[in-house]
Amino acid sequence: MTGSAPLIGIVGSGIAGLRAANALLKCGVDARIVILGDEAHRTYSRPGLTKKRYPPPDGIEAATEGLKVPGVENTALTWHLDTRVETADLRDRVLRLSTGDTLAYDRLVIASGVRPRTSAEGDRECAVHAHRTLRGLDDARSIHQELQKSKKVTIAGAGFVACELASLAKEYGCEVVMLEALRHGPFERILGTTTARSLRSWIARNGVTFLTGDAARNMLCDGAGRLAKDASGSKDAYLEPASDRSLYIEAIGSVPNVEWLRGNGLDLSDGVRVDEYMRVSECEDVFAAGDIARYPDPWTSESHTRMEFWKNAIDTGDLAGKSLASSLGYDAKISRIKYFPNMVTEVFGLRIQIAGNPKISDSMEIVRGDLERPDHGVVVKYLREGAMVGAAYLDRGARLNSLYIELLTALRAR
Amino acid sequence: MKIFVDQVKCQNHGLCAISSPDHFELDADGELRYQESFDEENIDEIEDAIDSCPLQAIALNRDSA
Ligand SMILES: Cc1cc2nc3c(=O)[nH]c(=O)nc-3n(C[C@H](O)[C@H](O)[C@H](O)COP(=O)(O)OP(=O)(O)OC[C@H]3O[C@@H](n4cnc5c(N)ncnc54)[C@H](O)[C@@H]3O)c2cc1C
Ligand code: SF4
Numbered sequence: 001m002t003g004s005a006p007l008i009g010i011v012g013s014g015i016a017g018l019r020a021a022n023a024l025l026k027c028g029v030d031a032r033i034v035i036l037g038d039e040a041h042r043t044y045s046r047p048g049l050t051k052k053r054y055p056p057p058d059g060i061e062a063a064t065e066g067l068k069v070p071g072v073e074n075t076a077l078t079w080h081l082d083t084r085v086e087t088a089d090l091r092d093r094v095l096r097l098s099t100g101d102t103l104a105y106d107r108l109v110i111a112s113g114v115r116p117r118t119s120a121e122g123d124r125e126c127a128v129h130a131h132r133t134l135r136g137l138d139d140a141r142s143i144h145q146e147l148q149k150s151k152k153v154t155i156a157g158a159g160f161v162a163c164e165l166a167s168l169a170k171e172y173g174c175e176v177v178m179l180e181a182l183r184h185g186p187f188e189r190i191l192g193t194t195t196a197r198s199l200r201s202w203i204a205r206n207g208v209t210f211l212t213g214d215a216a217r218n219m220l221c222d223g224a225g226r227l228a229k230d231a232s233g234s235k236d237a238y239l240e241p242a243s244d245r246s247l248y249i250e251a252i253g254s255v256p257n258v259e260w261l262r263g264n265g266l267d268l269s270d271g272v273r274v275d276e277y278m279r280v281s282e283c284e285d286v287f288a289a290g291d292i293a294r295y296p297d298p299w300t301s302e303s304h305t306r307m308e309f310w311k312n313a314i315d316t317g318d319l320a321g322k323s324l325a326s327s328l329g330y331d332a333k334i335s336r337i338k339y340f341p342n343m344v345t346e347v348f349g350l351r352i353q354i355a356g357n358p359k360i361s362d363s364m365e366i367v368r369g370d371l372e373r374p375d376h377g378v379v380v381k382y383l384r385e386g387a388m389v390g391a392a393y394l395d396r397g398a399r400l401n402s403l404y405i406e407l408l409t410a411l412r413a414r
Numbered sequence: 415m416k417i418f419v420d421q422v423k424c425q426n427h428g429l430c431a432i433s434s435p436d437h438f439e440l441d442a443d444g445e446l447r448y449q450e451s452f453d454e455e456n457i458d459e460i461e462d463a464i465d466s467c468p469l470q471a472i473a474l475n476r477d478s479a
Contacts, residue, residue, distance in 0.1 A: 051425055066423055069470050310427075310468045342466070344427040351444065353428070373442035398440035401428060404433055 005253070005274060006031045006328065009095060010112030011085050011253055011260070013037025015069065015310065016048065016290025016317035020109045021077050023321025027332045033054055034103065036095070038084040039262050041137050042072045046345050049140040049312050050164035051346075054148075056140050064137065072108030077247070085112075090264040090283050110261070110272050110280070110288035111317065114254035114308065119156070129154065129221055129248030134161060136367055143249065147172040152246035154179065156220060158200075158210075159188040162251035163347045166208050174247075177209045179216035186347070190359050196378065198371040198394075199347070206348040254308065256292045270294055271306045276336035278320035289313065289320035297388065298338050299357040307341060309322050315339050340412055351395050353404065356411045358382035358390030367407065368400055388414070416475045417460065423471035430463035430472060436469045438463060 003334075008024060008031045010017045021033050044067040084098035095103045099163075116133035125131055132143055141164075147153065153169045155162050158180040169176045184193050185200030204210045211219060256271040265282060267273045272280060272288040276296050280286040283400070290313040297305035315337065322332040342355045358364075361382035369378030374394040382390035388411055393404040415445050417437065430438040437460065438448045452460055464472045 045470045046467070048423075048470070051469060067470075070473070108432070311466050314465045342429060342432055344429055344468070346425065346427070351427070395444070397442055398426070398444035399429060399442050400432065401440045403442075405432060408432055409435075 003258060004030075006032045006106035007104065008107045008109070008324065009105035010035045010111060011088075011095070011107075011230065012113055012257075012290065012292075013041075013043055013079065013081065014038060014111060014113050014290060014313065015043055016113070016293075016313040016320075017109065017111035018043040018069070018071060018379060020287070020289055020321035020324070022071050022074070023318045023332075024325055025074070025076055025324035027322060027330045028329060029325050029330055031106075031144040031328070034080060034105075035077055035120045035177075036080045036083050036085055036097070038082065038098070039136055040082045042079060042081065043069050044072075044137055044407040045069055045310075046135075049134065049137065050161060050168060054144045067137070068321060074351040081407055085260050087262075088264065090261075090266075090286060093285070106285065108283075109324065109338070110286065111290045111313075111319055111320075112260070112292055112294060114256050114291045116250065117253040117255050118223070118250050119220065119252065125137070126221060126223055128245060130245050131221075132247065132249045134165065134249065134251065135254075136314070143247075144168075146247050147174055150174050150247045153177070154219070154221075154246060154248045155251060156180075156249070157251035157253070158183065158188075158196075159251060159253065160187075160343075160345050162186075162249075163199075163203070163346060165249060166203065167206075167249060167347050170207060174394040176207070177211065177219070178203065179219055180210070180212050181214075181217040181220060185210070185358055187352075187354070191380075192361075192364060192382075193354060194364070194371060195392065195394075196290030198374050198378075199348050199350075199352070202350055202374055203348065209249070242375065254291070256306070258292065272302060277334055278316055278337070279322045280324055281326075287320040287324050293320075295337055297357075298336075299341075300360055307339065309341065309343055311342065312339055342408070345389065349396055354390070354391075355408050356388070356390030359390060360384055361389050368403060369394075379407065381407065415452075417448060418450070418473050418475045419446060419448055420471045420473070423438060423469045424467075424470055425471075427468065429466040429468065433463040433466045434459040 048067045087096045153174045154177045156179045185196030190194035258268040262275040271292045273293040273294045291308045294304045294306045322334045325332040344353045363383045365381045367379040375396040377400040380392045391407045428440045
């Protein structure tokens with residue numbers, strides 16, 4: 001270790017990185033804590049980016065004010081923003097930065113998150129569409145601005161970000177088309193086909209053209225202004241360049257930001273693999289947290305999981321910070337991750353709550369309500385070998401909320 | 415110390431009510447109702463609720479009694 005106070009490098013200025021830093025401070029660790037982030041902004045609320053329209057008069061600045069997270073002003077931390085970590089040498093403990101500098105660390109936290117997946121690499125602009133993805137504050141600013149001007153929006157994907165964007169675009173008065181070639185409707189991979197179909201018709205009832213299968217496939221743009229091959233594999237059809245380029249937003253999943261870690265012998269197959277204390281097994285002085293961390297799934301003993309949720313980033317960030325403190329000999333109460341997945345979104349006024357891990361279920365059971373009328377309230381249980389592993393709740397108000405919370409209490413105590 | 419929810423930020427998502435059902439709940443219209451005061455022994459639950467809110471709408475006002 002160099003000198004007396006060690007240097008702790010945290011790569012990623014998102015919530016997981018910030019929470020790891022805060023946990024270190026809470027444990028009273030005497031160290032220099034450096035947070036490196038390639039965005040120009042300190043930590044902000046990422047979920048807040050798609051939850052509300054930016055009101056025109058005060059506009060963007062007022063909206064940004066609402067995204068503040070506690071702890072970002074902390075002067076005990078050193079922030080290197082607008083700085084990308086290009087490569088890491090985990091053996092010699094050196095980071096090579098986009099500024100040309102290097103940074104030698106004693107302990108490292110990997111919290112570099114994920115970025116949107118895109119169907120085409122490189123320059124994604126085409127003559128027909130203005131192509132966009134949404135991850136950061138800067139993306140959100142430009143998308144909100146364009147939605148205010150845009151008349152037509154095409155959204156590829158039907159996950160949380162896609163659905164929230166569709167809802168937002170309608171509020172801004174746009175004409176919206178959603179394309180989901182692989183599945184029948186929103187969140188199918190998590191909630192199954194029946195629920196996905198119900199959500200799809202809810203979205204359609206709210207004026208969105210929701211296309212699936214070949215109909216969707218034929219309208220997907222590969223970024224070259226070319227329609228993707230149709231199912232028969234026949235020749236590509238080219239779109240005519242349009243004079244008013246409509247907005248085309250891809251929200252089709254994400255890719256972990258692991259490239260800078262290559263060459264160090266880590267398992268980077270889907271994020272960074274850690275143990276139940278967020279320690280990277282191959283390197284005892286490295287930890288990982290947030291969207292990028294793949295940890296032993298508390299819900300199924302045999303596998304590892306990666307979660308892309310705000311609270312998961314908080315919980316794993318805290319734990320990584322504590323584990324690191326403990327590795328330096330500080331007294332930090334660490335206990336293995338026992339994260340309770342719990343998520344909510346609102347799509348056209350319909351509240352959608354999901355908890356536990358419905359993905360691993362083998363059957364479902366309607367506890368109350370009717371999936372044909374989700375706006376009147378439906379509570380669904382997801383089971384695996386007869387035992388509850390997840391639950392979902394759809395409603396316009398919150399009439400069945402107490403019933404849902406009862407279920408969750410049982411699920412949590414599992 | 416008191417709980418304070420910023421009504422401009424809050425979208426009535428109810429994640430706080432799952433973390434801490436004794437202090438937060440949604441009424442039938444889906445609007446958040448919460449108790450400002452809490453016992454010190456429930457602080458973990460309250461902090462969990464604060465963290466759970468994806469809109470960062472809940473704060474603890476340390477100055478109020
Ligand atoms: C639009 C949107 C809405 C969402 N809504 C919800 C919601 O309602 N509820 C919910 O639970 N979750 C939601 N999420 C997910 C949630 O925001 C994430 O799970 C959480 O923010 C992950 O935090 P993180 O710190 O792991 O990663 P990030 O927040 O992605 O932070 C990682 C940071 O590291 C930077 N970085 C990457 N590589 C490098 C490098 N080499 N050098 C330097 N910096 C680097 C990235 O640019 C980024 O700033 C939403 C996400 C999005 C995009
Ligand atoms: S979790 Fe946040 S947004 Fe949701 S009801 Fe509670 S305070 Fe409001």
